[in-house]
Amino acid sequence: MIKKQWCFAVAMGVAASLLAAGCSAPSSESKKPVTLTYWDFLDPSQDNPRAKALKENIANFEAANPNIHVQLSVVSLGDMLNRLPQVAAAGQTPDVFKMFTPVVPQMAAAGAYKPLPDQATQVTDWLRPPDNLVNGDGKQVAVPYEYRTCQLYYNEKILKKIGAQVPTTYDEVVAVAKKAAASGVTGFGTGFSDTDNSAIIGTFFDCFMSQVGQDIWDKEGKAAFATPKGEEFGKFLTDLRDAKALGSNVVADSYGTVADGLANGTVAMAVLGTERAVTFSKTAPDLKWTPLPMASTGDKTGATIGWTLGIGSGSEHVDAAWKFIEYMTGPKGAAEMATGGEVPTRDITYKEPYFSTPEAKKVNDIAEYVKSNSKPHTYSDNWTALAAGLSRAGQSLVLQGRSGSDFIKSAQDAANK
Amino acid sequence: MSNDHTAARGLARETLAGAGETPPTRRGAPTARRGRGDRQVWLYVIPVSAVFLFVFVGPLIYTAWTALHETTYYQIGEFSGLNSFVKLFSDPDLRKSIGTTLVFSLGALVIALPAGLLSAIVLNDISRFKRTVRSLFLLTWLMSQATAGTIWVWFLNPNFGPATAITTSLGFGPTDVFTTPATALLAVTLITAWWSYPQAMLLFLGALQTVPEELRESLRVDGGGIWHGFVHITLPYLRNTIVSVVVVLLMLYVQMVTIILVTTRGGPLAATETLSMRVFNQTFNEFDLSGASATAILLFAVNIVLTLVAIRFRRKETL
Numbered sequence: 137m138i139k140k141q142w143c144f145a146v147a148m149g150v151a152a153s154l155l156a157a158g159c160s161a162p163s164s165e166s167k168k169p170v171t172l173t174y175w176d177f178l179d180p181s182q183d184n185p186r187a188k189a190l191k192e193n194i195a196n197f198e199a200a201n202p203n204i205h206v207q208l209s210v211v212s213l214g215d216m217l218n219r220l221p222q223v224a225a226a227g228q229t230p231d232v233f234k235m236f237t238p239v240v241p242q243m244a245a246a247g248a249y250k251p252l253p254d255q256a257t258q259v260t261d262w263l264r265p266p267d268n269l270v271n272g273d274g275k276q277v278a279v280p281y282e283y284r285t286c287q288l289y290y291n292e293k294i295l296k297k298i299g300a301q302v303p304t305t306y307d308e309v310v311a312v313a314k315k316a317a318a319s320g321v322t323g324f325g326t327g328f329s330d331t332d333n334s335a336i337i338g339t340f341f342d343c344f345m346s347q348v349g350q351d352i353w354d355k356e357g358k359a360a361f362a363t364p365k366g367e368e369f370g371k372f373l374t375d376l377r378d379a380k381a382l383g384s385n386v387v388a389d390s391y392g393t394v395a396d397g398l399a400n401g402t403v404a405m406a407v408l409g410t411e412r413a414v415t416f417s418k419t420a421p422d423l424k425w426t427p428l429p430m431a432s433t434g435d436k437t438g439a440t441i442g443w444t445l446g447i448g449s450g451s452e453h454v455d456a457a458w459k460f461i462e463y464m465t466g467p468k469g470a471a472e473m474a475t476g477g478e479v480p481t482r483d484i485t486y487k488e489p490y491f492s493t494p495e496a497k498k499v500n501d502i503a504e505y506v507k508s509n510s511k512p513h514t515y516s517d518n519w520t521a522l523a524a525g526l527s528r529a530g531q532s533l534v535l536q537g538r539s540g541s542d543f544i545k546s547a548q549d550a551a552n553k
Numbered sequence: 554m555s556n557d558h559t560a561a562r563g564l565a566r567e568t569l570a571g572a573g574e575t576p577p578t579r580r581g582a583p584t585a586r587r588g589r590g591d592r593q594v595w596l597y598v599i600p601v602s603a604v605f606l607f608v609f610v611g612p613l614i615y616t617a618w619t620a621l622h623e624t625t626y627y628q629i630g631e632f633s634g635l636n637s638f639v640k641l642f643s644d645p646d647l648r649k650s651i652g653t654t655l656v657f658s659l660g661a662l663v664i665a666l667p668a669g670l671l672s673a674i675v676l677n678d679i680s681r682f683k684r685t686v687r688s689l690f691l692l693t694w695l696m697s698q699a700t701a702g703t704i705w706v707w708f709l710n711p712n713f714g715p716a717t718a719i720t721t722s723l724g725f726g727p728t729d730v731f732t733t734p735a736t737a738l739l740a741v742t743l744i745t746a747w748w749s750y751p752q753a754m755l756l757f758l759g760a761l762q763t764v765p766e767e768l769r770e771s772l773r774v775d776g777g778g779i780w781h782g783f784v785h786i787t788l789p790y791l792r793n794t795i796v797s798v799v800v801v802l803l804m805l806y807v808q809m810v811t812i813i814l815v816t817t818r819g820g821p822l823a824a825t826e827t828l829s830m831r832v833f834n835q836t837f838n839e840f841d842l843s844g845a846s847a848t849a850i851l852l853f854a855v856n857i858v859l860t861l862v863a864i865r866f867r868r869k870e871t872l
Contacts, residue, residue: 221626221840329820330818388732532822
């Protein structure tokens with residue numbers, strides 16, 4: 137009996153030590169020093185609030201996780217789109233990278249992402265469901281990092297000078313833009329350059345299609361927006377062209393040049409992303425913003441877009457990568473980014489003390505606007521082709537006098553090429 | 554029988570050489586030295602060949618291999634034969650790309666060649682501040698293509714560029730040169746010529762310094778003017794250099810990507826999309842690696858034709 141008890145005790149001891157060894161193995165693994173490579177377009181060495189917030193966040197994360205070092209590479213979106221498919225093919229993706237929402241499925245198709253670990257499903261308080269951040273197998277590959285949508289910016293001083301009210305429909309935008317153009321400024325700022333991956337026309341198109349309730353792709357993922365609803369966007373652009381309200385440089389203008397024009401008072405109105413509101417409020421006091429003008433449907437709801445974070449397909453540090461993503465999108469990290477004007481994506485973040493301060497008013501307003509005036513939708517894996525097609529179709533519209541329906545058809549064909 | 558003897562003698566010589574001994578015949582000494590010399594040549598040839606294989610033949614074969622396969626992003630898929638070439642040659646835009654390449658390359662050449670020659674003559678003739686002036690002339694070529702392109706994009710910006718300030722004050726309006734196909738192509742051609750002419754200038758300057766001064770003296774004594782000197786002395790001495798400069802510049806222009814990328818990215822309406830720019834766009838914007846490889850092979854063929862034409866010209870000159 138005693139012998140049996142001894143055997144049982146020894147067996148239990150062995151089992152306990154094995155269990156302890158089994159449990160302690162991953163923890164010692166996780167304590168090994170890890171260097172995470174991270175691609176972001178923000179340069180922490182720059183003197184702006186967003187860059188400072190990023191720098192602060194990385195430092196805070198490293199302090200909280202002394203075994204994880206974050207090695208940041210500053211890569212522009214254009215470079216990321218070019219380089220990610222290359223590094224994915226070579227198995228050398230960064231551990232974590234930022235990506236613009238509409239391009240996530242395309243980068244997933246290019247093999248740049250690793251599906252997120254199971255822990256990702258435990259985060260359930262996203263303000264918008266992240267259903268559109270999936271790969272071809274329907275597995276989630278990214279989480280929202282920052283939200284934005286479109287809004288109409290206008291120069292109050294110019295509108296006052298020409299005696300115009302803030303437009304509330306697209307027809308009114310054309311009429312006001314015509315008046316403004318007659319006074320010597322660009323009536324409505326947009327651009328058909330594809331030097332920045334057609335950011336301005338692509339974003340505006342995305343929001344407009346949401347407004348008119350037009351799906352951009354069919355169930356097979358083919359672009360299918362050349363419909364009467366889609367043509368409304370082409371008609372708006374041709375109306376602006378015919379009213380001579382587009383800038384003389386519209387063919388070569390990009391997101392940056394239009395934003396600069398708005399800021400320095402040479403552009404009367406433009407549809408840009410909400411992320412510009414914080415900067416404009418500090419640098420261009422004459423610039424105001426208002427919800428998108430109503431489309432024929434009477435709808436003002438644009439698309440919820442923004443930046444996302446995902447894990448690179450070549451990452452060998454998935455746990456550490458997820459830990460970093462969780463921190464950056466979590467309450468502490470997101471609140472820090474909000475000080476730079478970024479709109480947090482999780483409900484829990486808004487319970488942080490910063491959001492009750494007067495400094496947070498702007499971000500709270502934008503967050504409220506995004507919540508009430510935008511909705512997310514799914515994207516196919518050919519966003520860059522569609523955006524380039526929109527630019528080229530826009531160039532034809534201006535230089536060759538093409539019609540609005542030609543514009544939409546041409547952009548659709550380019551996306552499906 | 555005789556062959557056997559020769560082989561045996563060679564073997565004996567090699568054995569002796571291998572053993573570190575000198576062959577007994579007097580004729581053997583230089584032969585052994587030549588043999589060692591021949592072997593030493595390989596020390597130089599092998600690394601060069603290895604580099605050549607690695608950086609040229611390898612990528613060329615890989616490009617051809619890629620063109621013969623389907624690709625998804627940068628992954629090579631199934632063998633597709635000549636599909637990408639069929640697609641390339643049936644593309645209605647190809648003719649436009651070739652036309653743009655010709656207009657851009659020949660246009661830049663027509664500007665850069667005389668500009669380079671004229672600058673070289675000026676530099677060769679001045680006696681004071683020679684180094685300073687030479688450095689100033691070389692300045693444009695010393696900056697990278699990306700910098701040159703960016704400077705011009707800023708300078709010609711219709712909203713805030715200095716050129717716009719000048720043209721607006723003169724009553725011509727803003728300098729929106731990149732907004733129409735014709736002006737964009739003209740602007741990109743001029744910028745490229747501006748950036749590259751010092752390369753021609755350097756080559757011409759080197760050649761001008763080989764022109765014997767006595768010939769110029771004789772011409773002066775005979776009462777010949779500057780034009781006579783240029784036509785009857787300078788040009789004949791520069792003929793071969795002109796051919797070389799034409800080849801070097803044409804190669805440069807046909808393969809030019811950076812300046813076009815920075816200024817227009819091939820637009821508007823593909824008006825500045827040369828074959829090289831098309832390769833770039835197909836690779837990095839459309840992710841069509843197979844199509845880009847087919848275009849790259851075509852571009853390579855164009856370069857071969859240019860080289861052969863140049864070699865033919867030079868041979869004629871030599872004859």
